[in-house]
Amino acid sequence: MNSRELTAPATAGVRESGAAPARTLRDWLAHLDRTGRLATIERTVDLKHELAAIAKRLDGRQAACFMRPGSHSIAVVSGFMSRRAWIAEAMGVSEDALLRRFSDAAAHPLPWREVDADEAACQQIVHTAGIDLYALLPIPTHSEHDNGPYITAGLVIARNPRTGIQNVSINRIQVHGPDRMGILMLPRHLHEFYSAAEANGEPLDVAIAIGVDPLTLLASQAITPIDHDELEIAGALHGEPLPVVKCKTNEVRVPANAEIVIEGRILPGAREMEGPFGEFPKYYSAREAREVIEVRALTHRRHPIYHTIVPAEMEHLLLGAIPREATLLGHLQRSHPNVKDVELSVGGVCRYHLWVQLDKKREGEAKNVILCAFGAHYDIKQVVVVDTDVDVHDPAEVEWAIATRFQADRDLVVIEGAQGSVLDPSTTVGLPDDAPPHMQGISAKMGLDATRPLVYSGHVFTRVRIPGFETADLAALVAPDNAAFGTYMSRANG
Ligand SMILES: Cc1cc2nc3c(=O)[nH]c(=O)nc-3n(C[C@H](O)[C@H](O)[C@H](O)COP(=O)(O)O)c2cc1C
Ligand SMILES: [Mn+2]
Numbered sequence: 001m002n003s004r005e006l007t008a009p010a011t012a013g014v015r016e017s018g019a020a021p022a023r024t025l026r027d028w029l030a031h032l033d034r035t036g037r038l039a040t041i042e043r044t045v046d047l048k049h050e051l052a053a054i055a056k057r058l059d060g061r062q063a064a065c066f067m068r069p070g071s072h073s074i075a076v077v078s079g080f081m082s083r084r085a086w087i088a089e090a091m092g093v094s095e096d097a098l099l100r101r102f103s104d105a106a107a108h109p110l111p112w113r114e115v116d117a118d119e120a121a122c123q124q125i126v127h128t129a130g131i132d133l134y135a136l137l138p139i140p141t142h143s144e145h146d147n148g149p150y151i152t153a154g155l156v157i158a159r160n161p162r163t164g165i166q167n168v169s170i171n172r173i174q175v176h177g178p179d180r181m182g183i184l185m186l187p188r189h190l191h192e193f194y195s196a197a198e199a200n201g202e203p204l205d206v207a208i209a210i211g212v213d214p215l216t217l218l219a220s221q222a223i224t225p226i227d228h229d230e231l232e233i234a235g236a237l238h239g240e241p242l243p244v245v246k247c248k249t250n251e252v253r254v255p256a257n258a259e260i261v262i263e264g265r266i267l268p269g270a271r272e273m274e275g276p277f278g279e280f281p282k283y284y285s286a287r288e289a290r291e292v293i294e295v296r297a298l299t300h301r302r303h304p305i306y307h308t309i310v311p312a313e314m315e316h317l318l319l320g321a322i323p324r325e326a327t328l329l330g331h332l333q334r335s336h337p338n339v340k341d342v343e344l345s346v347g348g349v350c351r352y353h354l355w356v357q358l359d360k361k362r363e364g365e366a367k368n369v370i371l372c373a374f375g376a377h378y379d380i381k382q383v384v385v386v387d388t389d390v391d392v393h394d395p396a397e398v399e400w401a402i403a404t405r406f407q408a409d410r411d412l413v414v415i416e417g418a419q420g421s422v423l424d425p426s427t428t429v430g431l432p433d434d435a436p437p438h439m440q441g442i443s444a445k446m447g448l449d450a451t452r453p454l455v456y457s458g459h460v461f462t463r464v465r466i467p468g469f470e471t472a473d474l475a476a477l478v479a480p481d482n483a484a485f486g487t488y489m490s491r492a493n494g
Pocket of ligand 1: 152153167168169170171172173184185186187188189190220221222223224309316319320
């Protein structure tokens with residue numbers, strides 16, 4: 001690590017809000033490079049563990065670009081959207097407008113624009129026979145007990161067998177064999193499409209796009225109803241229709257600027273063992289029989305860039321957090337317009353702990369907000385409500401509010417036995433190993449009202465502030481060197 005890496009400010013070169021959003025992965029990586037946020041690793045690194053270990057060391061500071069992953073000549077990138085500020089920057093907005101911008105795009109999707117194959121970078125090179133994923137792609141094995149290489153940043157795109165409307169999600173994909181993969185589909189849209197196809201004894205055609213721009217990646221995580229195509233949300237975030245191209249072996253449309261596309265189909269009636277795999281809560285999910293993808297084609301750009309997301313690192317956590325926060329904020333504000341802002345905290349793996357900023361107008365309001373948040377998403381396990389003088393994006397500020405405005409005997413809300421996350425290992429305590437799935441993930445909910453009383457005497461709850469703190473112009477005040485200090489010291493010593 002050189003000194004430039006250590007000293008490069010995390011937000012160096014932030015574009016003004018209103019700047020153009022990042023439309024391709026290559027443009028975004030070039031921008032990170034220009035602003036000291038891209039670390040290039042030139043020497044050969046092992047695809048098993050070493051690559052993920054290095055990317056993890058750089059997490060949140062610099063994106064990592066591996067020029068020689070294993071014996072491959074395809075570069076691997078990771079961690080290019082590992083800070084909130086970077087994601088806002090990719091959108092071309094200031095950080096405080098990030099959730100609003102995302103909600104806007106989800107509410108006003110922009111239909112995509114289909115281009116011909118010869119205009120689509122992702123189809124510059126086409127493989128349809130003799131596909132060997134191990135030989136063709138640098139797919140890393142990330143965590144210690146992972147069951148081999150996993151594709152972690154693939155946008156799985158499929159068409160609703162009933163309506164033909166597309167859906168996008170990121171699903172972990174285990175490479176079983178040269179042209180065979182396992183996939184985890186939680187019971188959401190992709191799973192619904194697959195179930196409909198399987199019920200007719202048919203496969204579900206899919207495409208897996210790897211190496212897409214930051215905003216398309218983020219759009220894939222939008223929480224929207226079925227038949228709301230996430231690629232249209234990507235278009236809205238871009239401010240122009242997303243160019244897409246038809247796959248070579250099926251009807252699925254994929255982002256034309258993707259670096260790599262795997263075409264295949266999820267087979268009806270087939271299940272093979274998948275896992276264990278280190279997941280976002282920083283624990284392993286178990287080995288189980290899961291659905292199988294048969295690969296039929298691989299297309300890519302010339303000299304493509306392969307993207308891997310290191311599980312549980314900031315890129316993974318924030319991709320889930322931002323669309324969820326946008327949805328949760330809207331949900332809370334519908335009943336409680338005095339809610340100003342939210343954050344799914346990093347310590348709560350950007351899923352389980354929600355911090356809410358409230359402009360409290362009536363006593364008791366914070367507890368109603370807590371109850372509303374418990375119902376907004378089953379993953380939410382802990383809610384802290386703070387006042388508007390507390391920065392909900394600063395963990396130390398939230399803890400300060402708890403330390404000084406919260407009393408457990410009157411400000412704590414506990415709900416027993418509610419639905420929680422099956423990936424939270426503490427929900428399984430006391431269950432037998434073979435407990436049926438419906439017994440897993442039962443969780444207590446905890447809410448902390450860390451708001452101060454509306455009325456208090458004197459300055460009991462007045463936050464100490466020093467007039468002039470915000471406006472002191474350090475650039476003008478602090479001398480470029482410490483010559484005056486040196487002179488003063490030498491006089492005193494002499
Ligand atoms: C890096 C990453 C990995 C993910 N892995 C999975 C997975 O293996 N299975 C799954 O069902 N969801 C996974 N998700 C979550 C889904 O992609 C996400 O919930 C998505 O919005 C679902 O789309 P849908 O609402 O269209 O079904 C992952 C998300 C991220 C960011
Ligand atoms: Mn969807």
